[in-house]
Amino acid sequence: RKAGLVNSLRLKRLTSDIVFLAQNLSLLKEGGELGIILPDSIFSGHEFSCLREDIITYNKPNAIIQLPDKIFHKTEARTHILLLEKGGKSSPVIPLYRSDDQGELEEPLYISKEEAVQRMDFSYYRWKNRQKRTGNYSCLGDLGVEIKRGHSTKKALQETGIKFFHTSSFTASNPVVKLENISIPGEVMVEP
DSSP states (O other): OSSSSGGGSSSSSHHHHHHHHHHHHHOOOTTOOEEEEEHHHHHHOOGGGGHHHHHHHEEEEEEEOOOOTTTSSSSSOOOEEEEEEOOOOOHHHHHHHHTTTTSSSOOOEEEEHHHHHOOOOOOHHHHHHHHHHHHOOOOOOGGGGOOOOOOOOOOOOHHHHHEEOOOOSSSSSSOOOOOOTOOOOOOOOOOO
């Protein structure tokens, strides 16, 4: 409550990332600026929409920067930098950036506060904008596919010999993986 994350108390569980963010916000003076690295789930996970709403309602997000995959040694976790002003009045749009391995930022994408409550990740909105322009796409859900978060590392999956998708299967230069080339009898394993 002291951090201004009142809606976030509805979350089923408060992860250490949220506690870390709350601690930083509670120590920050009104008008102070915070830059914090947080995991992708906070920016893209459906269950964290109330946290994103709190961030937007009680602070001014100045930028969200998606960091490259594997930027931190010994982890495949995707992360983002959240830059905000505590208690600042939010602007009608929030800039999203993506950084490359050298720290160079792509041109920003601007999303509304309503969109930011739904998601705050650059890759999603870049994909969404491209799909709007081309008009021809289908979603895995249209194919009756269910996607679940896995617990195996990419390396462990490679050792099994089972075909799978991993977040590293999708790159900025190739954001589409064609399904017609894959035929696996039985269960298909999909790993984010």
